């Protein structure tokens with residue numbers, strides 16, 4: 198049976214960790230299915246790793262729809278989340294139209310970057326049958342506001358706001374949360390504060406699931422790798438073995454190790 202939101206909620210309740218990897222095409226979707234990856238993310242990181250841009254901002258809805266079709270054709274087992282690109286959810290109407298297009302391309306949920314201010318959007322999506330994952334912490338579409346890819350939620354005020362926003366989004370009907378580059382203790386607080394599954398990247402070992410960009414997991418870094426990146430191809434002789442090793446390390450809790458996370 199393919200993984201569903203119910204599966205992910207059950208895993209959280211049982212304290213079992215699950216794995217997500219970014220996926221942009223059909224053959225990797227198949228390989229990830231065979232390696233037992235619960236969730237595939239069509240990430241707007243494709244603007245950087247596939248298209249060669251220096252941020253995710255140039256990615257269009259047409260790009261995301263195309264790659265979602267590609268992944269959906271290869272997939273039979275995993276839960277598919279598609280990123281909503283920069284400016285595709287600036288108004289509730291735009292968000293509903295564009296999320297609908299991604300669902301029709303084969304996504305099972307969509308992901309938006311932001312915080313409590315997305316509550317209204319998330320509620321309207323849920324009404325229409327669109328599960329929403331809210332990406333909080335380091336939200337790369339706001340790199341020009343942050344002034345770089347920096348850890349978020351380090352101050353006590355920012356940490357408390359993140360917990361409050363997480364609760365508000367759960368109340369509004371969010372299906373999932375994703376925390377990027379958040380101090381390990383803050384991510385733990387958020388994960389314990391909500392009943393919905395929380396996926397982390399650079400957010401420590403206490404999140405319910407972990408996500409990595411495919412290229413980072415295969416050691417194909419552009420410049421200096423982020424702290425949370427780990428090359429699973431090292432010491433292994435196939436891509437399939439690397440994907441399987443990542444899934445096993447997420448499930449056992451071996452990944453992320455302390456050196457992959459941030460202190461408060």
Ligand SMILES: Nc1nc(=O)c2c([nH]1)NC[C@@H]1CN(c3ccc(C(=O)N[C@@H](CCC(=O)O)C(=O)O)cc3)CN21
Pocket residue numbers: 241242245246253335337346347348378410412413419422423424425
């Ligand atoms: N290949 C790739 N991997 C990613 O994880 C990723 C992308 N691309 N593109 C979109 C965004 C950009 N991301 C990034 C990029 C850099 C850092 C980074 O270098 N962070 C510093 C934190 C510095 C600090 O504030 O202490 C680090 O040391 O990890 C983090 C996330 C995550 N996403």
Ligand SMILES: CC(C)C(=O)C(=O)O
Pocket residue numbers: 219238239240241242243280332375377398408410
């Ligand atoms: C880094 C992950 C969470 C993402 O949003 C992406 O790949 O676009």
Ligand SMILES: [Mg+2]
Pocket residue numbers: 240241242253280
């Ligand atoms: Mg993204």
